[in-house]
Amino acid sequence: MMRILFFADFREQLDTRQLELELDESCTVSTLIARLIRQGGENWRRVLESDNLVIAVNQTICDAGKNLVDGDEIAFYPPVTGG
Amino acid sequence: MMRILFFADFREQLDTRQLELELDESCTVSTLIARLIRQGGENWRRVLESDNLVIAVNQTICDAGKNLVDGDEIAFYPPVTGG
């Protein structure tokens, strides 16, 4: 099982704060994104193919080539604006 | 009349916080210093010829060539150490 989190503008656009998915074999963040777009449609494509997409796996920022393992927590969010 | 002020280490070394002197004709800070040393002796020479001497006339820092006029306030002090 993977836990997938969305924040801020992305959370609102997808109307999704969190979802859980079974891990596919030899899954990377890229293949996860492709699967989410396949299931979700155009709205999900717009968010997950955005130039602004930040990816964190287990709370560490990484790129889409990152391999995923069972139990990972994957977060998708726009550039941060705190402070 | 000129008012002459001494601060910090200089005030202690000369045991003088403030003194008032009649203005000589065409007096500069240099001639004032020479007069103070003449009157005061070695102790005053050590302070007023110190490399560390800062001069302020009417609360503005200046050099020893500054001309003095009646009513001026002259201060002698070491480099500042506040903050």
Place this chain on the structure above:
Amino acid sequence: MTEAAISIAVLVQSDDFDPTEQEAALLSAGAGVGAIVAFTGYVRGHSGGSTVERMELEHYPGMTENAIRGIVEQAAQRWALGAVSVIHRVGTLRVSERIVYVGVASAHRGDGFAACEFIMDYLKTRAPFWKKEYTEGGERWVEARQSDSEAASRW
């Protein structure tokens, strides 16, 4: 005030806080503290020509605290610091309310100024917080600013 002795506090909370209390806590790093540099960020009343009524601040619980702690630890490796305290508020914030506090206690002021500004610049670009502004004209997510990226890339 060796590096081993540095005390780090990181809080993400909805409640307000008192800078004087933060300063007292930082001072307890010991008699070697000669300087505290403190940055406090506030909700501004104007943004891009609109009048801001309030903000909502969202964060990523867990990652946010870890990211800030990592930034502070980087600062502690670069400068001689005695104690650092970072507080970032979340939830609803109104104009002129405090958003963020970064307090740095050090022996000498140069270390404190550099570390405090470094921590703020990094926090702005790396800690997962997001601001949504509510103005007369509606609501909108604040966009990341190029100037913040540039500020962080100086270090």
Place this chain on the structure above:
Amino acid sequence: MTEAAISIAVLVQSDDFDPTEQEAALLSAGAGVGAIVAFTGYVRGHSGGSTVERMELEHYPGMTENAIRGIVEQAAQRWALGAVSVIHRVGTLRVSERIVYVGVASAHRGDGFAACEFIMDYLKTRAPFWKKEYTEGGERWVEARQSDSEAASRW
């Protein structure tokens, strides 16, 4: 927050002060304030290997306040500031007591950090204050530090 609207407060006093109160006063510069950078200097417990018991701070009444105000006005010409407050204590101060406070309110943090550090660096080398330390081994006037001259000459 135009330059004309800048509010400057300069106090030389023996009493302590409350940083949170200072911050509230700075904030009254208006809803355009997004940042307050505050420096607070403290009496350190050690100096050149000796344990400091207390300090005496002397100043040149009148000139000191004018010098600080002049420094703040220079800062206000270089950076976009909303309000600046400087408090410097004189008389007897014990270890860990506050000596000096420089608070700068501005729209953006870069201006606040630069102006606050500039004001401190100039104050250290140009405002007529003198410190005398009382240690186990006796009393001595603190000597001006080369590093402070260098810090001021950067600007």
